[in-house]
Structures are given as structure tokens and as C-alpha cells.
Amino acid sequence: MTVSRRHLPFRRLLLCLLPLALAGCGLQPMYAGGASGVTAQVLQSISVSPIPGRAGYLMQGALNDRLGIAGSQGAGPQTGTRYRLDVILDDNLEALGVLSNDTVGRERRSLRARYRLVDLAEGMVLLDATAGSDAGIDVVSSEYATIAAEQTALENLTRDVADRIVTRLALVINRPADASR
Structure with missing residues (x-):
């Protein structure tokens, strides 16, 4: 399908007006200002409580x-x-x-996290x-390879779940004050 020359000025006009329409809809970049932006500063003021177990160690990191x-495995809360x-993990490995x-030919590793963000000044959740x-894991004849695959799956799952948690925290932080009520 070809575009006729008479429609080109109209399309150019629409492309020029699109940024104005987006600016008027209230969308804002979540991480505006980079590391010195409001979202990054508030995220840095969150202390992660210790999480027990290997999965907990990986998740906390x-x-x-x-x-x-900084110092991702610190023993206590940082200044500021x-x-x-608070995070509670449920790490489950099951034969499928x-x-x-x-013999088992396939396993599924699932990692679930229940988390709570607590305001320390008010004690409010x-x-x-x-x-x-x-994650799905193929069980092969080499026990070492299967254990390595299970550990790699756990590492990947902790990164994925951590991304989901931090994204949700950033959304809560950026929620307008009147929308939270």
C-alpha cells in the first residue's frame, strides 16, 4: 500500500502533534533525573530486611x-x-x-515473594x-549438570522477582498523594 503525496503533510502534522498530546496526558518518566532524581533517591532510602536461606541471600543482593x-549485603540498615x-520467600522445586x-525428565522451579514496604517514621505498611x-529445568543424566541448572534457575528467578518488586515499589513511590487514598 502506497501513501499518496497529498497525505504526507497530514501525516507530518500528526507526528508533530503527537508529543504534545502525550505531554498533556500526564505521563511522566519514572526515573527522571537519573540517580539524583526523586524516585532513585527514595528507592535508595529503602532498607531490605535480612532474608534467610540461599534464595534469601541472592534475593537480598x-x-x-x-x-x-552500596554494599549490597550490608548487615544493618544504612543511614538515611x-x-x-520485608520479604518472605517460597522457593519450590517440583518434578513435572x-x-x-x-525417572524425572523435567522440573519446575518457582520462586514466590511476599513483600511489605513499611514507613519507619509512621510504622505504617x-x-x-x-x-x-x-523456570523449567531439563533433568539430564549428569547429576552435576542438573544441580547447576537448578542453581542457575534460582539465580535467574531471584533477579526476575527483584525486578518485579522494585518496579512495583517505584510505582507506589510515584503515585500521586491523592490517588493513594
Whole structure:
């Protein structure tokens, strides 16, 4: 399908007006200002409570990395802490495909996180939500390869769930004050 020359000025006009229409709709960049922007500063004021277990260690590191907190495995809350993030993990590994010789051919690893964002000044829970992700794992004849695949799946899942949590936190932080009521 070809565009006739008489429609080109109209299309150019629409393309010029599109940024104005988007500016008028109230959309704003979430991370405006980069590391010195409001969202980044508030995310850096969140302290992640210790999370037990290997999955917890990985999750805490991934969350701290995404929140922009230096020394991602710190023992206690950093200075300037305004919020606390409490996370409870459920890491599950289950057999899915059973072969004819009664061996497992496929596994599914699922990681679910229930998290709460607490305002330390008021002691109020600002967000209570869940996030999760799943990964499929092929079980092969080498036990070492299967264990390595399970560990890699856990590492990938913690990064994915941490991304989901931090995105949700940023949305809550950027929510207008009148919309939260």
C-alpha cells in the first residue's frame, strides 16, 4: 500500500502533534533525573530486611543492587533509611515429567515473594504484595549438570522477582498523594 503525496503533510502534522498530546496526558518518566532524581533517591532510602536461606541471600543482593544501595549485603540498615522492605520467600522445586523408566525428565522451579514496604517514621505498611516467577529445568543424566541448572534457575528467578518488586515499589513511590487514598 502506497501513501499518496497529498497525505504526507497530514501525516507530518500528526507526528508533530503527537508529543504534545502525550505531554498533556500526564505521563511522566519514572526515573527522571537519573540517580539524583526523586524516585532513585527514595528507592535508595529503602532498607531490605535480612532474608534467610540461599534464595534469601541472592534475593537480598538483587534487591539491593536494583535499589542502588552500596554494599549490597550490608548487615544493618544504612543511614538515611526511610522505609523497610520485608520479604518472605517460597522457593519450590517440583518434578513435572516422569519418564517411562520412573525417572524425572523435567522440573519446575518457582520462586514466590511476599513483600511489605513499611514507613519507619509512621510504622505504617504502604504496600503488601506478592511477586513470583517460574523456570523449567531439563533433568539430564549428569547429576552435576542438573544441580547447576537448578542453581542457575534460582539465580535467574531471584533477579526476575527483584525486578518485579522494585518496579512495583517505584510505582507506589510515584503515585500521586491523592490517588493513594
